[in-house]
Amino acid sequence: MGNLVMVIDDSLTVRKIVETSLRRNGFEAVSFPDGIEAINALMNGEVPTPDLLLLDIGLPKVDGYEIARIFKRKERFGKTIIIMLSGRDGMFDKLKGRLVGAKGYITKPFKTAEVVDAVRSFLSPTQ
Numbered sequence: 001m002g003n004l005v006m007v008i009d010d011s012l013t014v015r016k017i018v019e020t021s022l023r024r025n026g027f028e029a030v031s032f033p034d035g036i037e038a039i040n041a042l043m044n045g046e047v048p049t050p051d052l053l054l055l056d057i058g059l060p061k062v063d064g065y066e067i068a069r070i071f072k073r074k075e076r077f078g079k080t081i082i083i084m085l086s087g088r089d090g091m092f093d094k095l096k097g098r099l100v101g102a103k104g105y106i107t108k109p110f111k112t113a114e115v116v117d118a119v120r121s122f123l124s125p126t127q
Helices: 012-024 035-043 064-073 091-099 112-122
Strands: 004-008 028-032 052-056 081-086 104-107
Touching (some): 004 012, 004 035, 012 028, 012 112, 035 064, 064 081, 064 091, 081 091, 081 112
């Protein structure tokens, strides 16, 4: 399996819209409402290692920055590309995203085409 995108966002609406847009553009997608649930699913083998992670910063339980740190500490996720999603658009938040290993940053509200283009810039859709 290739080109799996994992979406971690506490908004069901955001998860469904992003998943649908990615699938329509040839990507596989799976989503979770928080990072702990996503990590548990990965560790239990319920989902394969994603190629790319779209990660909300403002998550319940553990924020997106800490989830990114967890991903980057695990060798298994070393090649997983992280793009942060956030309503926060300050330079500090973007810098903090880079420091925890994010390759991109998308500010909410966003257009689905912006998300698909960002994913496409790192991955090629399966045909």
